[in-house]
Amino acid sequence: MTETPPLDQPVFIVGPLRSGTTLLRLMLQNHPRMNFFGEFEGAVSQAKEDSFPNINDYHQFVANDRMMQDSHFEVDSNLNYIELVKTFLKQKYLTKPSEVIGACVHSRFDLITKVWPNARFIHITRDPRDVAKSTIPMGWAGNVYGGSKFWVEPEQRWQKLKQNLNNEAYIEVKYETLIRSTEQVLTKICLFLGQQYNGNMPNIDKVSTYAKPDANLVEQWRKKQSAKEVLWVESQCREMMKLLGYEPINTTCDQDPSSISKFILQIDNKVKKIKFSIKRYGYYLWLYKAINNRFSFFKNEEATNEINEIERIYLK
Numbered sequence: 001m002t003e004t005p006p007l008d009q010p011v012f013i014v015g016p017l018r019s020g021t022t023l024l025r026l027m028l029q030n031h032p033r034m035n036f037f038g039e040f041e042g043a044v045s046q047a048k049e050d051s052f053p054n055i056n057d058y059h060q061f062v063a064n065d066r067m068m069q070d071s072h073f074e075v076d077s078n079l080n081y082i083e084l085v086k087t088f089l090k091q092k093y094l095t096k097p098s099e100v101i102g103a104c105v106h107s108r109f110d111l112i113t114k115v116w117p118n119a120r121f122i123h124i125t126r127d128p129r130d131v132a133k134s135t136i137p138m139g140w141a142g143n144v145y146g147g148s149k150f151w152v153e154p155e156q157r158w159q160k161l162k163q164n165l166n167n168e169a170y171i172e173v174k175y176e177t178l179i180r181s182t183e184q185v186l187t188k189i190c191l192f193l194g195q196q197y198n199g200n201m202p203n204i205d206k207v208s209t210y211a212k213p214d215a216n217l218v219e220q221w222r223k224k225q226s227a228k229e230v231l232w233v234e235s236q237c238r239e240m241m242k243l244l245g246y247e248p249i250n251t252t253c254d255q256d257p258s259s260i261s262k263f264i265l266q267i268d269n270k271v272k273k274i275k276f277s278i279k280r281y282g283y284y285l286w287l288y289k290a291i292n293n294r295f296s297f298f299k300n301e302e303a304t305n306e307i308n309e310i311e312r313i314y315l316k
Helices: 021-029 055-064 066-071 081-095 109-115 128-134 149-162 175-180 182-192 227-244 259-281 283-294 301-313
Strands: 011-014 034-039 100-105 120-125 170-174
Touching: 011 021, 011 109, 021 034, 021 100, 021 120, 021 175, 021 182, 034 081, 055 066, 055 081, 066 301, 081 100, 081 109, 109 149, 120 149, 120 175, 120 182, 128 149, 128 227, 149 227, 170 175, 170 182, 175 182, 259 283, 259 301, 283 301
Parallel strands: 011 100, 011 120, 034 100, 120 170
Antiparallel strands: none
16 A cells, blocks of 8 residues: 655654754644654664564563653554554654654664655754753763763764765754754755745744743853863764864864773763662662663563653653
8 A cells, every 4th residue: 555645755853862853843843734743762762783673572662661652552463563663653644644744763763764765854963062961960871971972873873874865865954053043944944845934833832841942052061061071072072073063172182081081981970870860760660770771571560650650750
């Protein structure tokens, strides 16, 4: 059965976490002819290297993962992995049939074209010095050194994917430009998607807990980071920063952390992450998460549901 054009050519907002993907998605969702329904991480996040998971393992993931639970997908157990993931997209499309269907993906977006060969991409990036800092309140990192990987790894993945895409299949935007010149950037994106700009798009404060774009949120690192923290980020992101047009303060590696300093930063990162998790989830649930992340066979439905409920409390 031939799929309708929007489902055959979905659009994915890709980039690092904390880079403005949700902000952009909400603005695109405000367009009357677009359906950017949310996070679609579960479509590719369970891949191992370049292979999708065993279908039975994936069924278990869909049943237990918070984002997949909240999406309320209907699972057809007769389908293979790619067929099933495509039905998930179709289910979201049917909630708001539109000329453009899309979602956000931060993890293995390099595998999206294995499912949707005609997919299009909106790549958004943000200054890594801001991204690294913003991962700490989320509990993903304990310091900016640990937070840097949340920027550099997705950007490396994007550069690899981009080499295999036609120029017509993607558009690239910067968070900073989106915030400072919102209408111009959205107009450019709409043109890429074959649509016209709609003046209601920036008004996300009326449909979400997010505020309208605020120029004060740009380059916060200049006020909120010490010189050492800036160096810690740049030591890992310097070359990619230059490639993407972000000028590092420390242009050479002369002052980069030594091997001993890196080891200390890594330990500090891990310890602070553990403390954060214990404070948020309690010791028992933290221990369960730690064991479950290492040994996938160790499952406890009650504990998983408790963790999911706690995470829902902290959703913006």
